[in-house]
Amino acid sequence: MLRSALQAGTAERHSVFELFGRRLPDGRRYGVVAGVGRALRALRQFRFDEESLTFLTEGGIVDARTADYLDGFRFGGQIWGYPEGEIYFPGSPLMVVEGTFAECCVLETLLLSIYNHDSAIASAASRMTLAADGRPCVEMGSRRTHELAAVAAARAAYVAGFDATSNLEAGRRYGVPTTGTAAHSFTLLHHDEREAFTAQLAALGESTTLLVDTYDVEKAVRTGVELTGGRLGAVRLDSGDLAALAVRVRELLDSLGATGTRIVVTSDLDENAIAALSGAPVNSYGVGTALVTGSGHPTSGFVYKLVARADSDEPGAPLVAVAKKSQDKVSVGGRKWALRRLDADGVAEAEVIGVGETPVDDGNDRPLLVPLVRDGEIVGEEPLEAARRRHAAARAELPLEARKLSKGEPVIPTLYTGATAPTTNPYASQGASS
Amino acid sequence: MLRSALQAGTAERHSVFELFGRRLPDGRRYGVVAGVGRALRALRQFRFDEESLTFLTEGGIVDARTADYLDGFRFGGQIWGYPEGEIYFPGSPLMVVEGTFAECCVLETLLLSIYNHDSAIASAASRMTLAADGRPCVEMGSRRTHELAAVAAARAAYVAGFDATSNLEAGRRYGVPTTGTAAHSFTLLHHDEREAFTAQLAALGESTTLLVDTYDVEKAVRTGVELTGGRLGAVRLDSGDLAALAVRVRELLDSLGATGTRIVVTSDLDENAIAALSGAPVNSYGVGTALVTGSGHPTSGFVYKLVARADSDEPGAPLVAVAKKSQDKVSVGGRKWALRRLDADGVAEAEVIGVGETPVDDGNDRPLLVPLVRDGEIVGEEPLEAARRRHAAARAELPLEARKLSKGEPVIPTLYTGATAPTTNPYASQGASS
Numbered sequence: 001m002l003r004s005a006l007q008a009g010t011a012e013r014h015s016v017f018e019l020f021g022r023r024l025p026d027g028r029r030y031g032v033v034a035g036v037g038r039a040l041r042a043l044r045q046f047r048f049d050e051e052s053l054t055f056l057t058e059g060g061i062v063d064a065r066t067a068d069y070l071d072g073f074r075f076g077g078q079i080w081g082y083p084e085g086e087i088y089f090p091g092s093p094l095m096v097v098e099g100t101f102a103e104c105c106v107l108e109t110l111l112l113s114i115y116n117h118d119s120a121i122a123s124a125a126s127r128m129t130l131a132a133d134g135r136p137c138v139e140m141g142s143r144r145t146h147e148l149a150a151v152a153a154a155r156a157a158y159v160a161g162f163d164a165t166s167n168l169e170a171g172r173r174y175g176v177p178t179t180g181t182a183a184h185s186f187t188l189l190h191h192d193e194r195e196a197f198t199a200q201l202a203a204l205g206e207s208t209t210l211l212v213d214t215y216d217v218e219k220a221v222r223t224g225v226e227l228t229g230g231r232l233g234a235v236r237l238d239s240g241d242l243a244a245l246a247v248r249v250r251e252l253l254d255s256l257g258a259t260g261t262r263i264v265v266t267s268d269l270d271e272n273a274i275a276a277l278s279g280a281p282v283n284s285y286g287v288g289t290a291l292v293t294g295s296g297h298p299t300s301g302f303v304y305k306l307v308a309r310a311d312s313d314e315p316g317a318p319l320v321a322v323a324k325k326s327q328d329k330v331s332v333g334g335r336k337w338a339l340r341r342l343d344a345d346g347v348a349e350a351e352v353i354g355v356g357e358t359p360v361d362d363g364n365d366r367p368l369l370v371p372l373v374r375d376g377e378i379v380g381e382e383p384l385e386a387a388r389r390r391h392a393a394a395r396a397e398l399p400l401e402a403r404k405l406s407k408g409e410p411v412i413p414t415l416y417t418g419a420t421a422p423t424t425n426p427y428a429s430q431g432a433s434s
Numbered sequence: 435m436l437r438s439a440l441q442a443g444t445a446e447r448h449s450v451f452e453l454f455g456r457r458l459p460d461g462r463r464y465g466v467v468a469g470v471g472r473a474l475r476a477l478r479q480f481r482f483d484e485e486s487l488t489f490l491t492e493g494g495i496v497d498a499r500t501a502d503y504l505d506g507f508r509f510g511g512q513i514w515g516y517p518e519g520e521i522y523f524p525g526s527p528l529m530v531v532e533g534t535f536a537e538c539c540v541l542e543t544l545l546l547s548i549y550n551h552d553s554a555i556a557s558a559a560s561r562m563t564l565a566a567d568g569r570p571c572v573e574m575g576s577r578r579t580h581e582l583a584a585v586a587a588a589r590a591a592y593v594a595g596f597d598a599t600s601n602l603e604a605g606r607r608y609g610v611p612t613t614g615t616a617a618h619s620f621t622l623l624h625h626d627e628r629e630a631f632t633a634q635l636a637a638l639g640e641s642t643t644l645l646v647d648t649y650d651v652e653k654a655v656r657t658g659v660e661l662t663g664g665r666l667g668a669v670r671l672d673s674g675d676l677a678a679l680a681v682r683v684r685e686l687l688d689s690l691g692a693t694g695t696r697i698v699v700t701s702d703l704d705e706n707a708i709a710a711l712s713g714a715p716v717n718s719y720g721v722g723t724a725l726v727t728g729s730g731h732p733t734s735g736f737v738y739k740l741v742a743r744a745d746s747d748e749p750g751a752p753l754v755a756v757a758k759k760s761q762d763k764v765s766v767g768g769r770k771w772a773l774r775r776l777d778a779d780g781v782a783e784a785e786v787i788g789v790g791e792t793p794v795d796d797g798n799d800r801p802l803l804v805p806l807v808r809d810g811e812i813v814g815e816e817p818l819e820a821a822r823r824r825h826a827a828a829r830a831e832l833p834l835e836a837r838k839l840s841k842g843e844p845v846i847p848t849l850y851t852g853a854t855a856p857t858t859n860p861y862a863s864q865g866a867s868s
């Protein structure tokens with residue numbers, strides 16, 4: 001596309017692209033925006049090095065003119081977006097990218113990849129932390145997903161309320177708090193469980209978490225309590241009927257005087273399993289596979305569409321709205337604004353999306369688009385903690401139905417407004433892609 | 435674990451870990467091993483740099499002794515594994531890692547992440563290329579998954595029979611053939627479709643693929659044929675009832691004399707959609723979301739378990755089999771060998787797994803484990819084409835039921851043999867993790 005547009009002289013045409021999802025993943029009541037900070041960091045580093053340009057040129061993928069363009073590539077346009085941690089709904093314009101066609105086009109895959117992945121993880125994570133209802137959740141899924149997707153997943157989970165991760169690189173790179181646990185292999189390495197526990201306690205102290213289900217749970221719990229004089233930090237249960245087991249282990253710990261010893265559960269947990277354990281004496285949840293695979297929805301299905309472009313290549317030419325018209329994948333042309341409408345009690349009522357000028361705030365609407373990049377300069381970076389706090393606050397605004405784990409409709413409707421707006425959801429019963 | 439084992443003096447204990455899946459993803463009839471080459475490349479580069487060590491030490495995650503160990507880390511052990519592209523079944527020992535406990539333990543997450551991701555993609559891709567039945571499949575899913583998982587996914591898809599990818603980095607890094615297409619934004623950038631097509635044809639020539647469903651398919655096809663004198667390479671359909679549309683477009687192309695113009699279809703394809711198009715006049719498939727998310731199974735559920743360790747720390751101490759015993763996640767202890775048993779016609783009959791010495795080949799069994807790393811030296815690297823050919827050959831050996839897309843049991847049974855072997859599938863009805 002870039003090569004063709006450069007040759008045709010249309011590459012510099014002023015354009016507006018938007019990144020959005022036509023719908024939420026099936027049955028989800030809300031989605032969570034994540035990846036904003038990663039996207040901005042990636043944008044800062046986005047360059048075509050000599051090796052890449054040689055590959056593209058020698059392979060005949062780009063011509064000399066295109067290689068020249070990429071050689072100095074630097075995004076110089078404007079980006080607005082939903083800030084990280086914010087909630088989103090069908091049609092929410094999560095990112096509005098304005099610049100030349102060429103510079104916006106080159107960013108498409110990078111932006112979509114980061115947003116599609118990170119938001120899928122955060123959306124699943126948010127349901128899990130809701131289900132955990134204040135009990136800490138720890139991300140432990142690195143080994144079940146791509147080695148670098150794992151690092152991004154730990155970050156996204158933290159935005160959506162997870163307390164820590166076992167992924168140390170996420171600690172180093174993003175400052176996510178880290179924690180760990182021992183595997184069965186550590187117990188099996190030693191001649192018996194007592195030897196293994198003794199080794200772990202000697203190195204990590206009594207506050208450590210002992211994995212107690214390698215052989216016999218009751219015996220392991222007794223050993224752990226005995227070795228620590230009842231001051232053992234926690235025990236981890238990773239198999240069996242966790243609810244029943246937690247009750248038995250809690251009773252046993254208490255009977256042995258280890259009333260301060262916590263119970264950590266793991267073992268293919270997802271939001272439903274977490275909810276099912278709400279009545280059990282569990283202190284924290286370790287979540288792996290379901291988290292890093294988006295709990296049934298490993299991608300968000302976001303698309304990136306040209307919604308407006310200059311009417312001509314004259315300087316200052318007006319923008320015209322554009323949209324695909326054929327078949328089943330209609331888009332809404334024109335550059336959008338978005339507001340979260342809140343009722344008098346501060347409860348979210350609607351996602352209001354319009355084309356054209358943002359209306360004046362009537363006091364009950366929260367504007368959703370913030371500046372992320374201005375004339376190529378990144379202005380939207382913030383500490384990860386800010387995204388985490390924003391998510392907690394935005395989620396707290398949602399109607400109570402948002403807490404339901406069952407399949408349902410988006411918890412608030414998306415309303416289109418303005419002269420060119422569709423009157424009903426334009427994305428109803430359409431395919432997700434392209 | 436490493437810190438505790440170093441302090442306890444057990445870190446150097448001779449150990450054998452195995453990487454395997456307790457079962458196939460629900461309903462799958464076979465799995466495909468992928469990621470071997472990536473894992474070996476990652477192993478070669480696996481070092482702890484100063485910044486990482488500082489992070490680990492200053493955060494109190496490791497003590498000085500552990501940091502010292504990691505500072506010079508270099509895997510010096512042995513690895514055997516199923517070669518890339520091979521088929522696998524429940525229990526198949528995909529990788530056998532032998533060395534000190536410490537060096538095997540440190541690799542766990544890296545190896546599992548790569549194998550779990552890449553094999554999930556390859557396993558989905560193999561079903562798609564089977565369903566396509568010789569028609570080319572192109573990987574186009576980068577924008578729907580993590581930006582680097584996308585590169586690995588393109589590679590894994592190629593192993594499993596995809597012909598090309600739209601991910602240029604996979605071309606640069608792994609030599610996967612690349613191809614591309616224009617998006618609707620390219621058409622919308624221009625004043626009309628004719629102007630867009632003219633631009634694309636001028637830059638890329640008549641062999642290019644024109645996207646014809648932005649406005650009106652019939653009109654677009656007529657324009658494309660007219661602009662190329664009937665020599666247009668291909669048209670792409672990305673929406674609507676693809677089967678019916680392909681028939682109409684084929685008839686139209688033929689009636690206009692463009693009998694050589696191919697029809698490429700895209701739009702949320704998976705293996706079932708591909709199979710449903712087998713009767714339509716489609717020339718190739720572009721597959722995105724379903725491929726990069728493993729078509730319902732984004733991870734393979736592989737685990738990495740200590741199966742044997744030295745009885746003591748004396749040099750030459752014999753290995754003893756070890757396995758977790760409690761609750762619902764039994765493992766089979768002892769180091770395994772594996773053979774694919776073929777009948778007289780060369781059709782796979784069983785996955786035969788045993789503990790102890792590999793039996794002498796009786797002529798109808800194919801050994802499945804090959805050396806990958808010897809005394810820390812990587813010996814198992816091979817061109818990606820070799821993996822691709824191996825996959826085609828191994829898949830061709832499977833019984834015909836392997837071609838069924840419906841849910842079913844593994845197409846051949848896993849048989850355990852040898853003195854310590856279980857007589858039935860030890861993993862039946864167990865949870866996947868840990």
